[in-house]
Amino acid sequence: MKLSLGLKVANSLSLTPQLQQAIRLLQLSNLELEQEVQLQLDSNPLLEAVDTASEENTIVEKQEVDLSDQLQVTDIPEDLPIDTQWDDIYTHQPTALGIADLDEREAQYSKEITLQQHLQNQINLLNFSKLDKLIAICIVDALDEKGFLIAEISEIKEAVLGLLENISFNEEDIDDEEIFVVLKHIQQLDPIGVGSRNLVECLSIQLKSLPESVQYKSEALKVLSYYQFLITNDVQKLLKATGLKLPELKETLNLIKTLKPYPGSDFVEGETEYQIPDVVVLKKNDVWQVGLNPDVAPKLKVNSYYASFIKRADQSEDNQYLKNQLLEAKNFIKSIDERHKTLLKVATCIVKYQRDFLEYGEEAMKPLILRDVAEEVELHESTVSRVTTNKYILTPKGLFELKYFFSSHVSTTTGGECSSTAIRARIKKLISAESPQKPLSDNSIANLLKEEGIDVARRTVAKYRESLHIPSSSERKVLL
Incomplete structure (x- = not known):
């Protein structure tokens, strides 16, 4: 066997620690992110939380300068103004709606008597x-x-x-x-x-x-x-x-x-958990605005006091430790900012697609899959999947997980498509208007939907009805 040396060029993907951290932060819920931030604050002296009270005036001034350069509020016109520049200050600013209406929120946990x-x-x-x-x-x-x-x-x-x-x-x-x-x-x-x-x-x-x-x-x-x-x-x-x-x-x-079938139905068992929205959507002056919830957006910056002790030419162990901690603090703040930019970018795209839902409700929901959003915001489908998992958006129609806005579609007789969410809403509406003595069967509902141009099979109607926790027609029938 003859041994030889040679050069070989090949493409490979290497996940740096910073990229791994950014991916991990992307899929965390707001509660998990809060725990991760606290862990970093406890372990890194170069990282500190921004005092909200002392920074409030500065934030307001920055908001008044130029909304187009910030992430706080994103209108829904043709473009998605999301890009921001990473400056040398490494101070994370709150990327959220600065609107007084959002100040009144429920606590995450509400303890009531059992x-x-x-x-x-x-x-x-x-x-x-x-x-x-x-x-x-x-x-x-x-x-x-x-x-x-x-x-x-x-x-x-x-x-x-x-x-x-x-x-x-x-x-x-x-x-x-x-x-x-x-x-x-x-x-x-x-x-x-x-x-x-x-x-x-x-x-x-x-x-x-x-x-x-x-x-x-x-x-x-x-x-x-x-x-x-x-x-x-x-x-x-x-x-x-x-x-x-x-x-x-x-x-x-x-x-x-008039009697109560379940006497304990008015009481809760232990703690009742309420989800806190990551994103908030409001309509202001006939324009839909999307912003991050300021209550869950961590505000971080580099500790300038400890950073001032770092000397460029000093190779001592203590100085190297401070340098490493400074680098980790900067990378963590950057990862947080990237997470917020990606979340807001995806949420803005979803709101753009589902504007009719915000205006008219579930029956106006459009079919939407991960690929549609991924292509629009130029991200991978897996990234869109991560950023929409366990993330919640507060809208005038209620609080929803971002994944709620993704749904399969059914072809219509006119050649278009109808969202499965819209079909469920239509089934629910038909059942709510039925005669209690003669409730609609699944086959009858399927025929009514076909008359509206929505071609669905009886078994599909049954599947959607069961997903809504609506009993069958025989169980819905009342005596008189």
């Missing part, structure tokens, strides 16, 4: 013995999020006995009847019917709590005793079993409809 806490507060006011209070606590702990009791009496007894052993309470056994008595007390607390074992028991408890003067109260209790005919929508059998006439049955069912 069903268990609400019941516990009432139990503490009852004249219960220590044993009965312990039974009541075990019953409350066994409720699901709807307020129903999901444990058997034997399981509650076992739980109570286990607690009694831990507190050395002198009680050898507990009668099932005692647990039933406490359960009856729980079911009379607010919300009435909580602790029921099933829907019929829940509705019956609510009916019995109504004043005797309420019309059709006794008839409603009689109807609930034949609930199997209610489930099957069998009006004739229900009339025969109850002995009611059709007008009486109608009034009775109207009374039942």
Whole structure:
């Protein structure tokens, strides 16, 4: 074998640490970005957060100079004014809408009282013995999020006995009847019917709590005793079993409809999480404006005090450390800026495509795929996918994930295309306007859509209907 040396030219892609960091930051949600920024601030002395209060006047002055050179607000005309220059100051400025209307926002987490806490507060006011209070606590702990009791009496007894052993309470056994008595007390607390074992028991408890003067109260209790005919929508059998006439049955069912099927539905379990928008869209002077949310855009700069200690010719270990930290701080701020520019660029393009949605709602949504946006903003599809994942946009129509605006399309009879989101909205509208006694079948909806020029199969309608969590026509049908 003969060995030889030679030169070879080849193309290859090398991901530098800075590029890797930029890609990673791009796919982070605003909460994850906040955590990443805090981590960098804690580890790099050359990086510091901008004091919002002290920088406010400077920011306002810069905003008044020339909006076209900034990222704060982007109108939606023909072009997408997104490009900015990376200057030598390395100070990140807030790229957001400077509008007073955006100052009032909900907190990310809203703590409210839970069903268990609400019941516990009432139990503490009852004249219960220590044993009965312990039974009541075990019953409350066994409720699901709807307020129903999901444990058997034997399981509650076992739980109570286990607690009694831990507190050395002198009680050898507990009668099932005692647990039933406490359960009856729980079911009379607010919300009435909580602790029921099933829907019929829940509705019956609510009916019995109504004043005797309420019309059709006794008839409603009689109807609930034949609930199997209610489930099957069998009006004739229900009339025969109850002995009611059709007008009486109608009034009775109207009374039942006023009851609450799930007593715990008004309460939350633990913390309710609210998404904070990354991008905000507003219409001002008949022009749609897109901007980053100032509440989630980190404001960073290089610490000038520590930077002043760096000496160019000094090769000492301390000086090299400061140089490296300075470089990392600059790169991190640049990566943050690139993330914001890309996010705003993509969001602006999406708003440009879906302007009709902002004006008229879901039925005006246009078909849009990642490739359409990628070609428009000259980015790779994978980059568009990253920047639209877990990113939210606040519009006059509500809060949406950016990916919400991407949807497949269905061909129309006129040769055009219709967004699947628009079709779902149309299906929802048709169902909302249907007769409760004669609900539209999936085949009927498909035929109505075809009359509007939207050619979809019955199984496609069924798939879209199920995605909207709308039951079938047989389940939507009401008795009267």
